[in-house]
Amino acid sequence: MTTTTPGDTVRWEDLLPREFEQRLAQLPLVYLPMGLCEPHGHVAAFGLDTHKAVYLCEESARRFGGIVAPTQTYQIHETGYHRPWLKEVMGDVNPRMGSLPPDVVLRLLVYQLRAFVNAGFRAVVVLTGHNANQPDLRLAVEEFRRARDIPITAVSDPELVMGQFEGDHAGRYEVSQLMYVRPELVDLGRLDDRNTTPLGRFAQGDDAHLATASEGRAIIEASLDAIKAIVDEGRPLPEADAAFMSFEEAEEVWQRVAARSDEWCTLRE
Numbered sequence: 001m002t003t004t005t006p007g008d009t010v011r012w013e014d015l016l017p018r019e020f021e022q023r024l025a026q027l028p029l030v031y032l033p034m035g036l037c038e039p040h041g042h043v044a045a046f047g048l049d050t051h052k053a054v055y056l057c058e059e060s061a062r063r064f065g066g067i068v069a070p071t072q073t074y075q076i077h078e079t080g081y082h083r084p085w086l087k088e089v090m091g092d093v094n095p096r097m098g099s100l101p102p103d104v105v106l107r108l109l110v111y112q113l114r115a116f117v118n119a120g121f122r123a124v125v126v127l128t129g130h131n132a133n134q135p136d137l138r139l140a141v142e143e144f145r146r147a148r149d150i151p152i153t154a155v156s157d158p159e160l161v162m163g164q165f166e167g168d169h170a171g172r173y174e175v176s177q178l179m180y181v182r183p184e185l186v187d188l189g190r191l192d193d194r195n196t197t198p199l200g201r202f203a204q205g206d207d208a209h210l211a212t213a214s215e216g217r218a219i220i221e222a223s224l225d226a227i228k229a230i231v232d233e234g235r236p237l238p239e240a241d242a243a244f245m246s247f248e249e250a251e252e253v254w255q256r257v258a259a260r261s262d263e264w265c266t267l268r269e
């Protein structure tokens with residue numbers, strides 16, 4: 001028996017029309033959580049980046065309003081600078097990851113933004129738990145805004161807390177976050193697997209042993225403060241001009257993004 005009601009959710013895919021319309025009327029803002037499956041050491045689940053993005057988006061919608069779009073659980077990896085990094089942290093071990101090339105993710109993002117505008121949203125927060133790709137996400141956003149000038153912010157979680165906490169990969173910062181948002185997906189008892197199993201380091205951070213749920217809570221709360229500032233600053237106007245966008249027009253936006261591929265950071269070593 002569940003005691004939740006249709007009014008308790010902030011997820012687009014879980015909302016019924018009445019509650020969707022109510023939330024949209026209160027604040028026509030949508031959050032897009034982005035993450036992927038990639039190695040996060042022996043102590044943490046592959047989907048760490050996804051789980052923190054989902055948590056931040058859902059908690060933001062609960063506290064500040066708005067609706068959370070279906071999670072984008074694949075991200076850019078293995079291209080450009082990602083390739084030597086993967087070699088460094090994994091050696092020749094299979095990383096068991098779900099990478100996509102940049103053109104697929106950026107084209108998808110353009111069409112996701114189109115879907116948001118057409119569904120009635122007038123502001124967008126794209127939050128990626130996978131850090132470092134966001135300049136390319138912002139390039140796609142910049143081109144989209146030339147077609148529909150509504151507030152759209154693309155940001156990674158370490159950018160939200162810059163100056164307060166130092167982001168990392170599967171170290172103290174990230175493992176602390178996961179210990180707070182999904183404690184059942186962390187097992188610090190496996191820290192030493194990097195030395196005792198053929199999987200080796202498996203991209204584990206050297207300071208993962210310093211992770212704590214209380215530090216994770218501090219990071220997450222600081223992140224939520226920063227998201228609140230983004231929501232307040234880009235507070236959408238319900239009457240904002242954002243006409244229906246056809247597939248053809250979205251394709252024109254994508255073509256402009258594609259024409260700037262020499263600027264994509266994810267293709268650079």
Ligand SMILES: [Zn+2]
Nearest residue numbers: 048049170174
């Ligand atoms: Zn991560």
